[in-house]
Amino acid sequence: MDWKKTLNISAIALVAWLLVVEWNNFSDLRAAEQRTATVAPELLIPETALPAQQQSHL
Numbered sequence: 001m002d003w004k005k006t007l008n009i010s011a012i013a014l015v016a017w018l019l020v021v022e023w024n025n026f027s028d029l030r031a032a033e034q035r036t037a038t039v040a041p042e043l044l045i046p047e048t049a050l051p052a053q054q055q056s057h058l
Helices: 002-044 052-057
Strands: none
Touching: none
């Protein structure tokens, strides 16, 4: 019975470690998407779409 308890604890520890690894990857991916989302809209607006008033200020 003692080896079953040890095996269960080891399995739980392995699953917890895998969850932490995936959570870290997810956090990195989400941070990269947020950086891209804040930069991309500025690059996607063509100058011809701006009103004439705003084009003179550029």
